[in-house]
Amino acid sequence: MGAPTSNTPAAGLTVTPDDVWLAGDLVREAAGLAARMRAEAGGSIATDTKTSVSDVVTAADKAAEAHVLERLAQERPDDGVLGEEGATSASASGREWVIDPVDGTWNFVAGIPWWCSALALRTVGTTGATDVLLGAVHDPAQGRTFVGGPGVPTTVNGEPLPPLADVDLASSGVATYLHPTFQHGPVGDAWRRAVSGVATIRALGSSSMDSTAVAEGRLGCQFQHSLPDWDRLPGAALVLGLGGAAALVQAGGRTWNITGAPRAVAEVEALLLAQDQ
Missing domain, CATH: 3.30.540.10 (Fructose-1,6-Bisphosphatase, subunit A, domain 1)
Structure with missing residues (x-):
């Protein structure tokens, strides 16, 4: 969990x-x-x-x-x-x-x-x-x-900044990234489950910058697996300072970092953990 x-x-x-x-x-x-x-x-x-x-x-x-x-x-x-x-x-x-x-x-x-x-x-x-x-x-x-x-x-x-709006995943743009070598197998399966629930995805290339977009309400959340502490902690702090949420989730054999609006974070977590249909 x-x-x-x-x-x-x-x-x-x-x-x-x-x-x-x-x-x-x-x-x-x-x-x-x-x-x-x-x-x-x-x-x-x-x-x-x-x-x-x-x-x-x-x-x-x-x-x-x-x-x-x-x-x-x-x-x-x-x-x-x-x-x-x-x-x-x-x-x-x-x-x-x-x-x-x-x-x-x-x-x-x-x-x-x-x-x-x-x-x-x-x-x-x-x-x-x-x-x-x-x-x-x-x-x-x-x-x-x-x-x-x-x-x-x-x-x-x-x-x-104003407090973070508690948006759901279906109405949210989400910053995420999956390296091409992980597109297949359990990691890719978990990622596809999570992105299936979003309005749109953006792969922008900087986790901390992605968090600034979340903090300003331009994106609902961000998530990625295997982020080192220097990539996840600065942005998580900004989001937490606005009443947002952060989670670390084990899925597909990897640890996933999720930060953003509480509802969106909870929904990404649930999708990552869901079994393939």
């Missing part, structure tokens, strides 16, 4: 106004650095392949992560760090920053503006769908910074 959904903060630790300010500043600076590096490369930045031809990394990813690490070492030296590009440090405070310096690197490289810098703050050792204290996402194409979490109402450039 799926993990319980909630809009309460992870237990034991709190978020300060300075944390909120710092999170927003970090993602703005990281995205700005990455964008400048791409521009200075004439819009054509070199890539290295990670797990597949569509999973790539650039010098901008690494430089942006290094910049965030340097700031955190100065301003939150007792907090731990987990970065997509390999950064790790132990926590003395019980808190950990999870960093995605460029989310949507394929889009970033290709000049498609659906990419961002993102991070989340969580309690060390927590792994649940709602175990996050704070998230921040900066969309450089539109110059917008989203910050929020279960105990921090989500804002865009400091302005509060």
